[in-house]
Amino acid sequence: MHEFSVAGDIVENIIVEAQKHHAEKVTGVFLEIGQLMMVEIDQLRFALECLSKDTLLENANIHMETTPIVIKCINGHEEEVSWDPYKKPLELTCPVCKNTVKIIKGRECIIRKIVAE
Amino acid sequence: MHVIELGRDVMELNRNLAEQNKKILDGHGVFAVDILGAIGSGKTSLIEILAGKLSEFRVAAIAGDVVSDLDSGRLNAAGIPSVGVNTGRECHLDAHLVKRAFDKLSLDEIDILFIENVGNLICPVDFELGSHKRITVVSVSEGDDTVEKHPMIFVTSDAAVINKIDIADAVDASPQKMRDDALKLNSRLSVFLTSIKTGEGLDDVVNWIRDAKENQVE
Numbered sequence: 231m232h233e234f235s236v237a238g239d240i241v242e243n244i245i246v247e248a249q250k251h252h253a254e255k256v257t258g259v260f261l262e263i264g265q266l267m268m269v270e271i272d273q274l275r276f277a278l279e280c281l282s283k284d285t286l287l288e289n290a291n292i293h294m295e296t297t298p299i300v301i302k303c304i305n306g307h308e309e310e311v312s313w314d315p316y317k318k319p320l321e322l323t324c325p326v327c328k329n330t331v332k333i334i335k336g337r338e339c340i341i342r343k344i345v346a347e
Numbered sequence: 348m349h350v351i352e353l354g355r356d357v358m359e360l361n362r363n364l365a366e367q368n369k370k371i372l373d374g375h376g377v378f379a380v381d382i383l384g385a386i387g388s389g390k391t392s393l394i395e396i397l398a399g400k401l402s403e404f405r406v407a408a409i410a411g412d413v414v415s416d417l418d419s420g421r422l423n424a425a426g427i428p429s430v431g432v433n434t435g436r437e438c439h440l441d442a443h444l445v446k447r448a449f450d451k452l453s454l455d456e457i458d459i460l461f462i463e464n465v466g467n468l469i470c471p472v473d474f475e476l477g478s479h480k481r482i483t484v485v486s487v488s489e490g491d492d493t494v495e496k497h498p499m500i501f502v503t504s505d506a507a508v509i510n511k512i513d514i515a516d517a518v519d520a521s522p523q524k525m526r527d528d529a530l531k532l533n534s535r536l537s538v539f540l541t542s543i544k545t546g547e548g549l550d551d552v553v554n555w556i557r558d559a560k561e562n563q564v565e
C-alpha cells in the first residue's frame with residue numbers, strides 16, 4: 231500500500247505551488263490517475279484527507295479522474311484501451327494490426343490544476 | 348479565487364531517477380534484473396542459484412528488505428557481493444534508494460546485478476528502478492489464483508517464475524493454471540515453472556537471462 235507516499239507527494243507539490251502563488255487556501259484539486267497505477271482511488275482520497283489536515287489544503291474538494299491506458303505498436307498505431315483488472319484482461323496486442331505494443335500512458339498520477347484563494 | 352494549472356506528474360520524479368540509474372548501469376556495462384515477487388516465494392534462493400549457474404559473469408545483488416539485512420547477509424555468505432537496503436515503512440524500493448546502493452558497489456566489477464525487491468506483489472509495480480529486465484517470482488504455495496489476483500505485476504514484467512512446483516500437489520495448486528493466467532495477462536511474458544529444490548526449470552531461466560544480456564550489449 232503506497233497510497234500514503236503518493237498522497238504525500240501530491241500534498242507537498244500542491245503546497246509548494248500554492249505558496250508560490252501566495253494563496254492562503256486551496257479549495258479544489260483536480261487529479262488524473264492512470265488506470266495502470268496500483269493505487270485504490272478511495273484509499274488515495276482517504277490518505278489525501280488525512281495528510282491535508284492543518285495545511286492550506288484542508289477541506290479542499292478533491293476531484294479524481296482515472297485516465298485511460300495508451301498503447302503503441304511497432305507500426306505506430308496509437309490506441310486508447312480501457313482496462314478493468316477485475317473484469318477483463320488487458321490486451322497487449324494492437325487492435326489494428328495485432329502486433330506487439332508498448333504501454334505509453336497509464337502509469338501517471340497528474341495534478342492537473344488546483345483552485346486557490 | 349483563481350485556477351493554477353499544473354499538469355505535474357508526481358510519479359515522474361521516480362521515473363526520471365530510474366532513467367538516470369539505467370544510464371549509470373549502462374555506463375558501467377552492468378546488466379540489471381529486478382527480482383520482484385511474493386513474500387517467501389524464493390527470490391533470494393533464485394538469486395543464489397542463478398549466480399552459481401551464471402559463473403562466467405561477475406554477479407552482485409541489491410536486496411531490499413523492510414527492516415533487516417538478512418537477505419543481503421545470506422547472499423554475501425553465498426559469495427555474491429550484496430548491499431542491503433532498508434525501506435523502513437515503505438512497501439517497495441524506489442529509484443532513489445537503488446541509486447544510493449550503487450555507491451556501495453563497485454559497478455565496474457559487475458556484469459549482472461540482481462535487485463531483489465521487498466516481498467510484495469502490488470507496490471513495487473509503480474516504481475521503476477532503472478533495471479533492464481523485470482522478473483516476478485511467485486510460488487505455488489501462495490495458491491494458484493495468485494497470478495489472477497495480481498494482474499499488474501505480470502503486465503509490467505518480462506518474465507515470470509512460478510516456483511516450488513515440487514510441492515504443487517501437496518498444496519493442491521496447478522502450476523499450469525498459473526502459467527496460463529500469466530500468459531493471458533501478458534502474451535509477451537516468458538513463463539518458467541521451477542523448483543529450486545529439485546533444480547527443475549532453472550536452466551531455462553539462466554538461458555533467458557544470458558540471451559537478454561546479450562541483446563542488451565547490441
Ligand SMILES: Nc1nc2c(ncn2[C@@H]2O[C@H](COP(=O)(O)OP(=O)(O)OP(=O)(O)O)[C@@H](O)[C@H]2O)c(=O)[nH]1
Nearest residue numbers: 385386387388389390391392466510511542543544
Ligand atoms: N520446496 C521448495 N522450497 C523452496 C523453493 N524455493 C525456495 N524455497 C524455500 O522457501 C523459503 C523462502 O525462500 P526465500 O528464497 O528466502 O524467499 P524470498 O522470496 O527471498 O523471501 P522474502 O525475501 O522473505 O520475501 C526458504 O525456506 C526456501 O528454502 C522450492 O522451489 N521448493
Ligand SMILES: [Mg+2]
Nearest residue numbers: 390391418463
Ligand atoms: Mg528474500
Ligand SMILES: [Zn+2]
Nearest residue numbers: 303307324327
Ligand atoms: Zn498496429
